Amino acid sequence: MVTMRDVAERANVSIATVSFVINGTKPVAPATRARIEAAIEELDYRRNVVARALASSRTRILALLHPDFEARPNATVIQFVMSAAHGARERGYDLVLWPVNDDEQMSHLLAGGLVDGALLMEVQIHDSRVDRLVASRVPFALIGRTDNDDLPYVDIDFATTIDQAVDHLRAFGHERVALVTQRTKAAPGNEPGRIMRAEAAYLDTMAALGRPPAVITVEGTSAGGREAARTLHEDFPDATAVILLNEGASAGLVKGARALGRAVPGDLSIISASTTRELGEMIEPSLTVMAAPAAQLGRLAADALIDQLEGVQDAPPHLLIPCTLVPGQSVGPAPVRP
Amino acid sequence: MVTMRDVAERANVSIATVSFVINGTKPVAPATRARIEAAIEELDYRRNVVARALASSRTRILALLHPDFEARPNATVIQFVMSAAHGARERGYDLVLWPVNDDEQMSHLLAGGLVDGALLMEVQIHDSRVDRLVASRVPFALIGRTDNDDLPYVDIDFATTIDQAVDHLRAFGHERVALVTQRTKAAPGNEPGRIMRAEAAYLDTMAALGRPPAVITVEGTSAGGREAARTLHEDFPDATAVILLNEGASAGLVKGARALGRAVPGDLSIISASTTRELGEMIEPSLTVMAAPAAQLGRLAADALIDQLEGVQDAPPHLLIPCTLVPGQSVGPAPVRP
């Protein structure tokens, strides 16, 4: 292995000077610099990142803390993860994946000193992992928000997303719009923030319009989607449009509605929010979706965290990005009331 | 920060002895051990992984080298990545994500000394990245195979997968089975191994059955799927079943076949191979799929690499896992010839 010492010897300088040119930390005379650069080139020297990390007490490694995604693969997750890794890499940082099952394990990992900062996914309104994170004194950014808006976060702007979805449906004449959300294992009132915030935004919008809300909560599966179709049909027969906040139930909802004799979009219009274009195309009729800004969020999260680490920044980042409407064939004019 | 020195002082031993009990590298007297363990507990000491890495010249970090997945999110990818990270973590290793665009960048990263080993995804038959990897002298395992079967790899067993798909279709009376693969940017003859091997397995099977093969190559999009439906209809009108090796084209193929007046599975049976159960459920009629063993492969890859690193192992790992048949509603009896 070629070390900094080898380079220094070949260039006839001290290792300190080599360090200065590699890191640009101090001015070095052009001639000296040239000799050093030549030596680096000739020896094909590459600085050892572990030694650097120990000496500088900065590892330039970021952790992505996430629950176990193996069970329910989600296309937006991979986009988020990959763009975060990509954004980090472009700024000279590495991203390690830390599947964390419990808070204890998380604290242990954080205390090991491997990472300079952490990104936490799937944040809930009350989240003990966030408390641990704060206690660990490792800088971080949340993907999603707790009820403490002062912490650094990036998140989907659900209020704007729901508003736009409702506006889109109202432009087609829909007056009664239902919301289908996802059941989770979380305690009531402590669902993932995305569900609670989207629901709150929906209720606000309905209230502003003077319409009674219709919220249906089902599993994130095809069976859940079918259940939603039945509930909609029986309990809210006058709803002519649905906003889904439940990717996994999308296909089931369409199938279920049809099985009940309701054409899509003839009798029922559907928007699937916070999902991918690909999902929309996968279904017949192609779904109108609000595409989640997963790739953007991944990069923003990495950038926000790195800005914090490098002191490029004053206030903790609070970034909200709405989903993007991608029209498909699942939204049509509201049927005329009989 | 609590260091090993703090623990040593409190327990009245040298730091070497602390290291011995933490790592279990040398026998330590029970009483001494107890004092040290108590000190660790009381100080809430956690060994600094960076210092350990520098001193032991083992970082216990693995790299996952992969092309840019942001563009085309694929559900099997996230399963693979997460299970690899999970498997690594369980054995005390961390997994960093390295999106690599070019060989040069890959070599640079590898030379930094951050990782003990690497996993390379999306391996092609002739793959210059593999040459770089070999040259870097960093231990590795491939996800997929090159034409050099001696290198360590884990891969999907396409031969078995295709055989099982054909068997399944033949049990329903299908005699003429087409294969739809995916067009890539790779040079002809150098497509990702999965495509070439699946095609080879298909051709072998057809030859063994004495049937003329029908291979259609299209983009991995809905449009590609529609194109495949047209080509099938026009060029291979007697094919009554299709095996897809093109996840993105699945929905388009179904839509396209219908648009041409061919019912699924009434007139055309479809199996989508090397994809997810979730994809199958997302389509109407639900697709019969051969689910890719992504989670298994992720864990196996991590384990195989770690086994190599820890010398648990003699021969380089060569692991092949077939996909799993998950029946849906897209396969039915072959239509009777007119």
Added chain:
DNA sequence: CTGAAAGCGCTTACAG
């Protein structure tokens, strides 16, 4: 069974 000490390959005040 335990300790003193060298060393891993860098960075960073400090001095000149």
Added chain:
DNA sequence: CTGAAAGCGCTTACAG
């Protein structure tokens, strides 16, 4: 602008 040296927090022969 450059260098000598301490130090980052561990591991690991080596000696006893």
